[in-house]
Amino acid sequence: MKITFVYFAQIRQKAGVETETVAVADGTTLHDALQAMDHGTGFRELLFDGAGAVRAVILLVVNGLPAAPERVLKDGDSVQIFSPVAGG
Amino acid sequence: MRVHPEALNEEERATYEWQMWIDGLGETGQRRLKGATALVSRCGGLGGPLCYHLASAGIGGLIIAHAGTVQPSDLNRQILMTHDGLGQSRVESAKRRLLELNPRLRVEAVSENITEANAGALVGRADIVFDCAPVFAERFAMNRACVQQGKPMIEAGMFEMEGQVTTIIPEETPCLACLYPEEPPAWKRQFPVLGAVSAMAAAIAAVEGIKLIAGFGKTLAGTLLYYDSRDMTFQRIPAVRRPGCAVCGTK
Numbered sequence: 522m523k524i525t526f527v528y529f530a531q532i533r534q535k536a537g538v539e540t541e542t543v544a545v546a547d548g549t550t551l552h553d554a555l556q557a558m559d560h561g562t563g564f565r566e567l568l569f570d571g572a573g574a575v576r577a578v579i580l581l582v583v584n585g586l587p588a589a590p591e592r593v594l595k596d597g598d599s600v601q602i603f604s605p606v607a608g609g
Numbered sequence: 610m611r612v613h614p615e616a617l618n619e620e621e622r623a624t625y626e627w628q629m630w631i632d633g634l635g636e637t638g639q640r641r642l643k644g645a646t647a648l649v650s651r652c653g654g655l656g657g658p659l660c661y662h663l664a665s666a667g668i669g670g671l672i673i674a675h676a677g678t679v680q681p682s683d684l685n686r687q688i689l690m691t692h693d694g695l696g697q698s699r700v701e702s703a704k705r706r707l708l709e710l711n712p713r714l715r716v717e718a719v720s721e722n723i724t725e726a727n728a729g730a731l732v733g734r735a736d737i738v739f740d741c742a743p744v745f746a747e748r749f750a751m752n753r754a755c756v757q758q759g760k761p762m763i764e765a766g767m768f769e770m771e772g773q774v775t776t777i778i779p780e781e782t783p784c785l786a787c788l789y790p791e792e793p794p795a796w797k798r799q800f801p802v803l804g805a806v807s808a809m810a811a812a813i814a815a816v817e818g819i820k821l822i823a824g825f826g827k828t829l830a831g832t833l834l835y836y837d838s839r840d841m842t843f844q845r846i847p848a849v850r851r852p853g854c855a856v857c858g859t860k
Binding site: 534608 | 628650651653654656740741742743744745748765766767768769771772773788789790791792793795796798799800802807810821833837844846847849851
């Protein structure tokens with residue numbers, strides 16, 4: 522299956538790309554797809570806590586709606602990943 | 610939301626004529642704006658233009674909390690600050706500029722940032738709160754005080770060319786701790802942003818507050834509005850309450 526990922530804010534900086542399409546196996550969860558990505562230490566530290574879970578401050582959106590990391594992906598899904606923003 | 614409307618004089622009717630023609634706002638909404646006081650945390654790239662919009666729209670009072678003095682790096686986005694004010698108090702610069710625009714405005718300039726120690730008292734003196742702060746501890750303190758006191762909080766932020774706004778209504782919508790239950794790792798108070806991009810978030814936040822105070826339109830309560838000005842994409846994402854939220858979970 523092919524899944525499109527779009528990154529926003531700080532996580533976009535760490536990913537080094539704005540968007541990418543990734544091939545994953547049937548039954549892959551959102552968490553597993555993100556764990557398999559190879560965007561370096563900064564990306565992983567921003568996205569995952571020490572136990573490997575997606576941090577609670579990261580907003581995951583699939584096809585326009587909030588989604589849990591356990592969500593099983595489907596071919597053609599569009600995943601957006603938002604990291605926190607602030608004033609200043 | 611609870612506001613005590615105040616009567617308008619002829620000068621105010623003349624000043625706000627164009628916006629009182631807006632269906633739903635009218636003189637009733639303008640009187641509500643005059644009777645309202647907003648707390649704005651920080652008057653920088655987000656809070657500065659936000660205060661300017663609230664002042665020009667005829668809000669009655671602003672309490673602005675921001676520590677420190679004007680720095681050169683403020684001037685790409687903090688439109689209430691000026692070159693001749695470098696080294697001077699940010700809130701006093703903001704107060705001077707706002708009173709030039711609207712001399713009727715009541716401005717309380719608080720030359721400290723919001724903390725757990727002062728959040729309750731500052732929120733208690735306001736009808737509505739605008740979170741324009743870059744530091745999460747400050748934002749969390751305001752959020753807790755707003756939830757405890759049942760005060761609405763307009764939440765806005767930005768990063769690089771992107772921005773986000775939502776409206777938090779205690780007991781109705783997710784609170785800030787539902788969105789961010791912990792301090793984000795590796796967050797830095799200083800981050801890349803263009804002034805016009807923070808001003809976009811400020812204008813949207815100001816419209817949200819004005820609608821809530823005046824009592825018309827539909828707000829972003831329960832919705833995150835996210836924009837990416839690189840391609841001018843605007844997206845609405847449902848905001849979800851977090852079960853067991855440490856701040857609003859029992860409300």
